Structure formats: C-alpha cells, structure tokens
Amino acid sequence: MGARRALHFVFKVGNRGQSARFYRDLLGMRILRHEEFEEGCKATCNGPYDGKWSKTMVGYGPEDDHFVAELTYNYGVGEYRLGSDFLGMTLLSSQAVSNARKMGWPLKEVAKGIFEAEAPGGYKFYLEDKEQPKQDPVLKVTLAVSNLQKSVSYWSDLLGMKIYETNEEKQRALLGYADNQCKLELQGIGGAVDHGTAFGRIAFSCPKEELPNIEALMKKEKQKILTPLVSLDTPGKATVQVVILADPDGHEICFVGDEAFRELSKMDPNGNKLLDDAMAADKSDEWFAKHKMQKASA
Template structure:
C-alpha cells in the first residue's frame, strides 16, 4: 500500500482546472437575461428536470471544455434564497469597466460601488449586484482568456485554508495580501496565474472565525483525472485540517460521470469531476 506521503503527491501531478460554480436563483430567465445583456456572458446550455422539480443553466464567456462557467439552479416555486455572510462575490474582468457598469445601471441593476481604485491600491474595481443579490466585483484588466475570474469566500483561519486547498486540491498560493488598515487578509489560490484563469479568493476578516452559509451558494467544481485517488488525498487532509468527504467517489446514477465531493474546514463544498466524463457530458469526448 502506498504511504500517505506518496498519496499526497497526486494533486500536484493531476491536471486540474475550475469547471463551474453552482448557486441557486429565484428566476432563471431573469438571471440569464441579466448575465447575457449586462455582463456579456453566453448561455451555454439549459436543461429542465421536471421529475426532480428543478431547471438549470450554464453561462460563461467561452466553451465549458476550456472556460469557467456559472451553473444556475432554479428549484420550482422557490423565488428567494439566503446568501449568508460567508459568500463574498464572483468577479468579472473587463477592458472597459465604465461601460460595463453603465450597462448594468441602464438595465436597472444595482451598482453597489462606483468604479475607482481599490482601497490601498491602484487596481480599478466596481461592485454590482445581480437580481438575486449576488455581488460581482468588476475588475479593469487587459485582454484575458478568462473574464469570469474569481470566486470569493470568507474563511475563519486563513493559514489552515491555504494549507487545505494546497494539499487537498493541489492549488498554488498565487498571492497573499494583508490589509491591516481595513482588518482583513486575502489569499488567491488557483492552478495558473490569476490574470489568465479563475481563482479562489479566500478572505479572512480579523477576529471573525465563523460565517453563516445561507442556502444560495452551493459549490465549486474542479476537474480531476482520477476521482478515486483524489478522494484518498482529501480523506487524509480532512483528518489533519478538518472538513469531510460528503460523497464517496463513484459515478452519478443515470449520468455515469464519476465525482467525489467534500467540505473544507469552514464547510465550503467542492466537487471533483472526472475530466473525461465531463467532456463526454459536453459531447466533446
């Protein structure tokens, strides 16, 4: 049997990327309209599952086999969700922040922060709210292959979270910034440079160790070449740092896509999805 040291090397060898973030919305068509007209996203696919009483839609800035997407879920008859205090925001990079913010405003969207330099820095950002109250940070940036560039979550112990995502998910710590004037520290975690791909932004607010999760944001999905090996690693890491496996590795009934899912030490959920199975789902393998 392989030692735990050898097992723990697997995430560094595995080819991984962020696939999509899953969250719930109160009106699917309203959100699709907002994301396509205001943000410039494309509707990639949509499906209705009446026997399970839900529908979902995938949107993003490029095909799902190369780009990150949002997976919106509408549960029949539920028009409102609690976002909670732990979920932070998604982020969109754009070459013209003023134009994007004005488009949101013209469509009746809420501009929560006008474009301007970030506190204590030079990057120009703005914040807008979507129709369900999810916050989107808009970042002024040059051309990028991945405009849908961040998922921000708040955590209670930043060092523990950094270690967890490095060990369990094979992410790199791309950047860490402490902002004592505003009493918070952030860590950017991911698989490639944050100007080229989607990253997980973990935020620690001084002295705050717990947040409410609400019932709106669900999870982030990441591809893996082997869900069984990956789950073995997660099992070891959760015993050390906290969190737990919520779904043992194996195929989803009826779909045959192999997945495993787990919670991090703060209760944030990640789903690891077999890379080849995912491409088959998309009709690309």
C-alpha cells in the first residue's frame, strides 16, 4: 500500500461572510484557494444539490502537508441541520484563543487549557491554549460511531489506518496514516449516528493506481460505495480521480489520486480576493429579502 495522507474535512456553510470571519479572523487560517462552480459536483462534493456552488479551502499552510477545511456553499441554501455525526476538530493555537477573546466570540473551557468554540453552522472546534507549532496545528477530527469495534475494524483492516490508541471504557479510538498527520478519532455514542443535512465528508489521498483496488476491496467486502471511481474537473485546473465510500455509520469518505490532487491543490495567491469578490457579487441574500422569502433550509 502506497503512502496515504489525511487531506481535509468538508463543511457545508450557509453564510460565507460569517464563516470567513471565523476561519480567517478567529482560527487564523489562510484562504488557500477558492473555486466557483455553475452546477453540482458529480461526486456530490457540495451535497445533493444541482445548482451553483463554491468551494473554499482554508488552513494553516499548503495542502501538501496540512489538514485543512473545505467550506462548500450552495447559493440557494441558508442553513443546514446538524446531526450527531461530527463531534469536533481539535487544534493547537493560543493565538486562536486570544483572537476569540478579542472578538468577543463565545468560548467554553471544557478541560484545563482546552476551549470549545462554535463555528457558524454549529460545528465545534476545540482550541488547545498552546503555542501554535510550526508544523500543522490540526491534531484530530472526531466522528461519532454507533459500534466502536466495528468502526475500528473498518478503518484499520479495510482502509489500512494505524491504531494509535483505544479506550474501551471511554468508547474512543485514535487512528491515522502517519505520526505527523491529523488523526481520526472515533467516539462511540451508544446509539445511531444522525447525519442531519449538514453531513460532512473526510478526504484522504493515495497513489492513483490504488483507487481501483480500494473500490474492488469495498465491493468484495460488500461495503458501501457512494460514488464509483470518477474523474472530477475543476475549471482551469488538474482533473482528479476519486472514489467515495461510506463507513458502517454512513460517514462519507473520499479517496483521491495523490499526484493530480497535489497539482490541483496548489495554493492560489489570489484565493482571498476570489472569495471576497464572490461574496461581494453574491446578491442571493438581497434577492430573498426583496421577495420577502427565506433562503432554503436544507
């Protein structure tokens, strides 16, 4: 098995302005690239929507060696219902804690030196009040599972993740592809996992030639494949191949060919401007207000 790496987590956002303020000004992330699309994605990257949408990648550094957030915005949708599936992203940054205090953003201390901040849309971020490391400050993404043993088996036996820690008593396991990468934490919640309409997606890369093998293995093991191997185009950028899976609890998992993805995900120095221009040009809120209508709630 070639080297695999954790890439990003996809969040659906209903308000780009508020979201940009949280990720840029509070967390201190940079806009790595911003892309606009006229129609829905073949691999449902923007969810089950056909219309115009955008994708904004935000993070602490290049996607080559940082775990980042992908913010997808559907022009006609103002809000999404949160489920119980995404339990949080944990990162090391005393600067983010300080930014939150300066901005008057609500912070809740959940353990000594660890603060919970809620992003627009209700997504939880856990900020460890420690100096931000030079390498990637994003430590882990925590997802809810209904059966810890079954999920650990799926992620380790089928997807080849290394098990770093397991705690049966606390119903928790920590997995990952490498010591220096963002980890995946699975947390048992003792019941079914609800994905709401805000359901996210976690993405990983692997050598392109492994994608058909991943798909074949899932077929053989009778596991769910949401999108069979497909090529995705981004206007003016590299075409990538992806296969989209679902784990036993229905968490969406994207595997993308690493070589083309590195080309696609190069930092765009105009990312900030492209996002700001797109937000300035987006008159959808005014249109709905003028027609005395509310944006759709997904």
